[in-house]
Amino acid sequence: MKLEHEVELRVRYPECDPMGIVHHSRYFIYFEIARTELYRLNGGDYRQMEESGRFFVVVNADCKYMKPARYDDILRITIKVEKVTRAKIVHEYKIHRGDDLLAVAHITLAMINREGKIILIPEEFQK
Amino acid sequence: MKLEHEVELRVRYPECDPMGIVHHSRYFIYFEIARTELYRLNGGDYRQMEESGRFFVVVNADCKYMKPARYDDILRITIKVEKVTRAKIVHEYKIHRGDDLLAVAHITLAMINREGKIILIPEEFQK
Amino acid sequence: MKLEHEVELRVRYPECDPMGIVHHSRYFIYFEIARTELYRLNGGDYRQMEESGRFFVVVNADCKYMKPARYDDILRITIKVEKVTRAKIVHEYKIHRGDDLLAVAHITLAMINREGKIILIPEEFQK
Amino acid sequence: MKLEHEVELRVRYPECDPMGIVHHSRYFIYFEIARTELYRLNGGDYRQMEESGRFFVVVNADCKYMKPARYDDILRITIKVEKVTRAKIVHEYKIHRGDDLLAVAHITLAMINREGKIILIPEEFQK
Numbered sequence: 001m002k003l004e005h006e007v008e009l010r011v012r013y014p015e016c017d018p019m020g021i022v023h024h025s026r027y028f029i030y031f032e033i034a035r036t037e038l039y040r041l042n043g044g045d046y047r048q049m050e051e052s053g054r055f056f057v058v059v060n061a062d063c064k065y066m067k068p069a070r071y072d073d074i075l076r077i078t079i080k081v082e083k084v085t086r087a088k089i090v091h092e093y094k095i096h097r098g099d100d101l102l103a104v105a106h107i108t109l110a111m112i113n114r115e116g117k118i119i120l121i122p123e124e125f126q127k
Numbered sequence: 128m129k130l131e132h133e134v135e136l137r138v139r140y141p142e143c144d145p146m147g148i149v150h151h152s153r154y155f156i157y158f159e160i161a162r163t164e165l166y167r168l169n170g171g172d173y174r175q176m177e178e179s180g181r182f183f184v185v186v187n188a189d190c191k192y193m194k195p196a197r198y199d200d201i202l203r204i205t206i207k208v209e210k211v212t213r214a215k216i217v218h219e220y221k222i223h224r225g226d227d228l229l230a231v232a233h234i235t236l237a238m239i240n241r242e243g244k245i246i247l248i249p250e251e252f253q254k
Numbered sequence: 255m256k257l258e259h260e261v262e263l264r265v266r267y268p269e270c271d272p273m274g275i276v277h278h279s280r281y282f283i284y285f286e287i288a289r290t291e292l293y294r295l296n297g298g299d300y301r302q303m304e305e306s307g308r309f310f311v312v313v314n315a316d317c318k319y320m321k322p323a324r325y326d327d328i329l330r331i332t333i334k335v336e337k338v339t340r341a342k343i344v345h346e347y348k349i350h351r352g353d354d355l356l357a358v359a360h361i362t363l364a365m366i367n368r369e370g371k372i373i374l375i376p377e378e379f380q381k
Numbered sequence: 382m383k384l385e386h387e388v389e390l391r392v393r394y395p396e397c398d399p400m401g402i403v404h405h406s407r408y409f410i411y412f413e414i415a416r417t418e419l420y421r422l423n424g425g426d427y428r429q430m431e432e433s434g435r436f437f438v439v440v441n442a443d444c445k446y447m448k449p450a451r452y453d454d455i456l457r458i459t460i461k462v463e464k465v466t467r468a469k470i471v472h473e474y475k476i477h478r479g480d481d482l483l484a485v486a487h488i489t490l491a492m493i494n495r496e497g498k499i500i501l502i503p504e505e506f507q508k
Contacts, residue, residue, distance in 0.1 A: 014150040014410055018198055018304065023141040024312040028279035029395055047453045050272065058278040062316035068370065071145055072428045141283055145431065151439040152409035156268055174326045177399065185405040189443035199301045268404040272452055277395040325399055
């Protein structure tokens with residue numbers, strides 16, 4: 001099972017605000033892409049998981065913004081599993097542009113069912 | 128039954144792109160707000176409608192952009208029912224800032240069920 | 255000078271994801287609206303400030319998500335100045351739906367000039 | 382000079398709405414990505430162009446939505462130059478998922494300078 005992954009993406013025009021930089025809210029969309037791909041790499045499929053009635057929700061997030069990302073930049077988003085318990089998963093994320101570290105974040109997920117009730121994280125995520 | 132309505136909203140920062148103007152894609156979000164409010168005014172509730180398994184989908188849209196909207200502008204979005212048949216509803220939309228007309232659009236809706244199949248527009252929309 | 259404010263807004267359809275809840279990234283857009291309005295209340299105008307070559311950038315953000323917000327919900331976003339130094343401003347934010355507390359966040363801002371260099375927070379923000 | 386191009390992209394989670402389908406407003410973001418890449422292929426660079434004080438703005442857009450795109454779908458966005466005059470450029474766009482045609486659109490661009498005044502399309506775009 002892979003515990004780390006990285007994806008590369010190019011900043012889209014409407015992800016940037018009038019300052020010409022990526023709006024701070026969009027970083028969480030980038031992190032989610034890396035998370036989806038790490039899960040896919042391990043044989044998982046978010047769409048199937050959701051169709052089976054289990055959903056990951058974000059319960060906590062923090063992000064430190066060091067340098068701005070700009071339109072058309074190619075960014076490298078890295079994800080690392082930091083902690084997995086029966087109740088939650090914590091990932092660490094970094095965004096680089098070349099050698100420059102632009103941001104570091106941590107996001108904590110819990111799992112819910114179709115009724116919105118918290119359920120235990122399945123064994124497959126506990127390695 | 129009301130066939131026209133208008134809503135007022137203030138342009139949000141991340142709705143604007145590096146040119147400092149509202150990205151053309153966001154206008155469709157503004158139009159949808161006016162549509163929701165016209166429906167509410169007539170006693171309808173999109174959320175309830177969706178919970179009952181009926182959904183409006185956009186099948187056609189066009190927009191003419193005359194003047195740009197900017198961050199923090201107060202915009203007036205008007206909606207008017209243009210045509211209703213058993214298969215579709217067409218609305219016309221306009222965006223004004225003060226007396227300036229910024230955009231004119233037409234959006235055609237059809238109705239689908241939970242399986243994604245086209246269904247007839249309910250009588251209540253036919254007046 | 256007012257150090258607290260609250261704004262009310264209605265959740266828009268495309269702010270919600272396939273789970274039917276507001277995507278966690280959008281909360282930061284709501285917080286920014288409250289921040290803009292608090293500043294306006296104190297006689298400030300972000301657009302003018304930016305035209306004069308001074309910009310606020312987010313350098314740190316965290317958010318605890320307690321309960322999900324849904325499409326069409328009316329939310330109350332509160333902002334409170336937590337700390338102001340010569341280098342940064344920290345605000346605390348809360349999101350309520352009726353009496354339910356949905357989220358609590360902290361966002362730290364720094365100020366930059368047109369060249370992207372960090373500058374001191376002007377006196378007017380130091381009270 | 383290339384007059385056609387195609388890009389492939391995967392639908393992101395928050396691009397989908399509570400119906401589980403890509404919100405109709407987001408298609409215009411996909412089209413813009415194809416446009417940027419066609420321009421890059423011909424040696425152009427939107428970011429540089431904007432830094433030199435020339436900007437493309439959308440003056441007209443239409444889109445016909447035939448079948449919905451869903452979360453995690455891989456989409457193929459094609460762009461074709463339809464018409465170029467001294468005042469505007471028209472592109473045609475199509476979105477496919479495998480052999481399925483999901484949408485067809487036309488977008489008309491004009492060029493403005495830093496003051497927002499319409500200027501002539503440079504020779505380089507006239508072939």
